[in-house]
Amino acid sequence: MSSLLGIFFFLFFFLLSSNISAKIREYKWRVEYMHWCPDGVDGVVMAINGNFPSPTIRALVGDTIYVHFTNNLPTEGVVIHWHGISQSGTPWADGTASISQCPINPGETFLYKFQVDKAGTYFYHGHYGMQRSAGLYGSLIVEDEKEPFHYDGEFNLLLSDWWHKSSNEQQIDLSSKPFRWIGEPQSLLMNGRGQFNCSLAAQFSKLGVPQCKLRGDEQYAPQILHVHPNKTYRLRVASSTALSSLNLAIGGHKMVVVEADGNYIQPFSVKNMDIYSGESYSILFNTDQDPSNNYWISINVRGREPKTPQGLTILNYIPHFASKIPNSPPPLPPLWNDYKYSKAFSNKIFGLNGWSPKSPTRQNRRILLLNTQNRIEGYIRWAINNVSLVFPTTPYLGSIKYGINNAFDTKSPPNTFSKNYNIMKPPINPNSTYGNGIYMLKFNTTVDVILQNANVLAENESEIHPWHLHGHNFWVLGYGDGKFVSKNVEKFNLKNPPLRNTVVVFPYGWTAVRFVANNPGVWAFHCHIEPHLHLGMGVVFAEGVHLVKNVPNEALTCGLRGKMLVKNKHK
Ligand SMILES: *[C@@H]1O[C@H](CO)[C@@H](O)[C@H](O)[C@H]1NC(C)=O
Numbered sequence: 001m002s003s004l005l006g007i008f009f010f011l012f013f014f015l016l017s018s019n020i021s022a023k024i025r026e027y028k029w030r031v032e033y034m035h036w037c038p039d040g041v042d043g044v045v046m047a048i049n050g051n052f053p054s055p056t057i058r059a060l061v062g063d064t065i066y067v068h069f070t071n072n073l074p075t076e077g078v079v080i081h082w083h084g085i086s087q088s089g090t091p092w093a094d095g096t097a098s099i100s101q102c103p104i105n106p107g108e109t110f111l112y113k114f115q116v117d118k119a120g121t122y123f124y125h126g127h128y129g130m131q132r133s134a135g136l137y138g139s140l141i142v143e144d145e146k147e148p149f150h151y152d153g154e155f156n157l158l159l160s161d162w163w164h165k166s167s168n169e170q171q172i173d174l175s176s177k178p179f180r181w182i183g184e185p186q187s188l189l190m191n192g193r194g195q196f197n198c199s200l201a202a203q204f205s206k207l208g209v210p211q212c213k214l215r216g217d218e219q220y221a222p223q224i225l226h227v228h229p230n231k232t233y234r235l236r237v238a239s240s241t242a243l244s245s246l247n248l249a250i251g252g253h254k255m256v257v258v259e260a261d262g263n264y265i266q267p268f269s270v271k272n273m274d275i276y277s278g279e280s281y282s283i284l285f286n287t288d289q290d291p292s293n294n295y296w297i298s299i300n301v302r303g304r305e306p307k308t309p310q311g312l313t314i315l316n317y318i319p320h321f322a323s324k325i326p327n328s329p330p331p332l333p334p335l336w337n338d339y340k341y342s343k344a345f346s347n348k349i350f351g352l353n354g355w356s357p358k359s360p361t362r363q364n365r366r367i368l369l370l371n372t373q374n375r376i377e378g379y380i381r382w383a384i385n386n387v388s389l390v391f392p393t394t395p396y397l398g399s400i401k402y403g404i405n406n407a408f409d410t411k412s413p414p415n416t417f418s419k420n421y422n423i424m425k426p427p428i429n430p431n432s433t434y435g436n437g438i439y440m441l442k443f444n445t446t447v448d449v450i451l452q453n454a455n456v457l458a459e460n461e462s463e464i465h466p467w468h469l470h471g472h473n474f475w476v477l478g479y480g481d482g483k484f485v486s487k488n489v490e491k492f493n494l495k496n497p498p499l500r501n502t503v504v505v506f507p508y509g510w511t512a513v514r515f516v517a518n519n520p521g522v523w524a525f526h527c528h529i530e531p532h533l534h535l536g537m538g539v540v541f542a543e544g545v546h547l548v549k550n551v552p553n554e555a556l557t558c559g560l561r562g563k564m565l566v567k568n569k570h571k
Pocket residue numbers: 040041197198
């Protein structure tokens with residue numbers, strides 16, 4: 001019923017204004033738990049209006065999105081983050097619990113209202129606890145009539161990883177003493193569909209896994225991509241994985257990468273590509289291969305020793321038979337720990353001249369953020385400059401805007417880490433603490449952040465961390481190996497750095513980004529690996545909060561702000 005209403009609203013507004021002026025696109029959504037079978041094993045997912053993954057929003061640049069979001073989860077709060085949307089003027093709609101709003105209580109409806117001011121491939125997802133891992137994600141696509149490339153048709157793949165253990169249990173495992181790691185995912189999903197106990201490519205495998213049927217209406221049956229020969233297609237791809245870094249390939253077809261995180265980039269051609277959690281890309285491919293054959297589309301785990309079967313679906317040329325296994329094995333992915341390969345891919349991405357704003361030539365402030373894995377009171381945590389982020393009960397946006405005292409630690413976390421820290425060796429680090437202090441950025445200033453990777457608690461191990469910034473894009477100025485030193489600045493790319501909202505930090509390496517603090521609000525900057533954020537791997541920036549206007553009361557009525565409103569009522 002609600003999804004029908006959604007379609008009705010959509011058609012209504014679509015027909016109402018057939019000119020190019022911006023539209024309102026209105027949706028009525030309810031989120032609930034639902035039995036589902038994402039990979040051949042029955043489980044429970046978080047679904048919106050009965051859909052897993054959640055419904056796709058398609059809009060035109062400049063449109064305003066209204067989502068009447070009802071929480072039908074029996075006992076948990078919920079929020080939705082619109083990943084990659086600037087939320088300029090609507091920081092309360094960013095959908096981050098404890099930062100931009102209060103969790104929406106069971107039974108309540110919250111209205112998300114925001115403008116999509118930039119074309120691109122985006123997605124949305126839960127941002128409270130580990131609700132993204134529970135399957136709360138969907139695609140958000142913003143179109144523009146003017147683009148720097150041409151294509152005849154398009155597809156959309158939302159990538160994710162899936163565990164058979166519930167996200168609630170995973171969350172408890174991670175917060176336990178002794179620590180219990182969640183392990184590698186059972187399957188990789190494309191648009192919510194994967195195969196756990198069978199393989200589409202069984203005939204090419206020596207592992208003796210059973211062959212999956214290709215025809216069927218199973219909930220986990222792969223979505224086959226049907227193409228016409230001699231055309232150009234756009235493949236939109238976004239990664240909502242909880243843990244996995246991925247490599248994507250289309251057997252027999254070259255891919256030209258043209259968009260990253262909603263920003264046009266200088267096109268470059270590859271035979272496979274890396275995609276980290278929180279990133280999105282558009283690639284173009286030509287259907288120039290033998291149309292009588294079918295081709296694999298595959299995703300493989302990178303950066304962690306793979307214990308998860310590759311995710312597969314099929315590219316089929318119309319009018320040939322779709323349910324036919326390709327006649328050769330799936331494309332061979334790069335070795336999981338071939339970081340040189342991954343770095344080469346990241347270093348091919350440049351901003352497209354004339355299509356994205358230029359980076360300011362100098363910064364006003366540089367913040368160095370060292371990530372370490374620590375033990376705090378026997379619990380395993382991640383810390384940034386010795387502070388492991390724990391969210392306060394009163395959302396920062398409310399406590400800052402309304403000047404509420406004691407809502408969070410007003411002392412700013414450290415701007416840097418000690419020069420003699422050995423990133424190759426995890427020192428005993430008794431100084432790490434839980435904290436909820438934030439970085440106050442002077443409005444309109446240019447900020448550089450250097451993300452510094454280091455060893456984890458185990459010897460000789462360092463992990464990939466894709467960092468995502470809310471409310472802004474940043475320019476990626478460069479990557480390097482080892483410890484960042486000030487002369488690395490000389491090698492920053494100020495000519496054509498790509499603009500993005502998510503960037504990877506390679507093992508034992510650093511990554512430098514630059515952004516302008518010109519979006520009034522409070523914004524998370526964090527590792528997009530869900531268990532890492534849960535264990536404290538993030539920071540919070542605030543800028544120009546006094547300029548924030550028109551915050552709906554229901555966004556921030558909880559914690560100390562809730563008490564304040566009750567008190568005023570009784571006066
Ligand atoms: C494997 O998948 C089949 C359906 O194809 C199902 O009947 C069976 O129960 C599954 N086995 C396991 C161990 O999940």
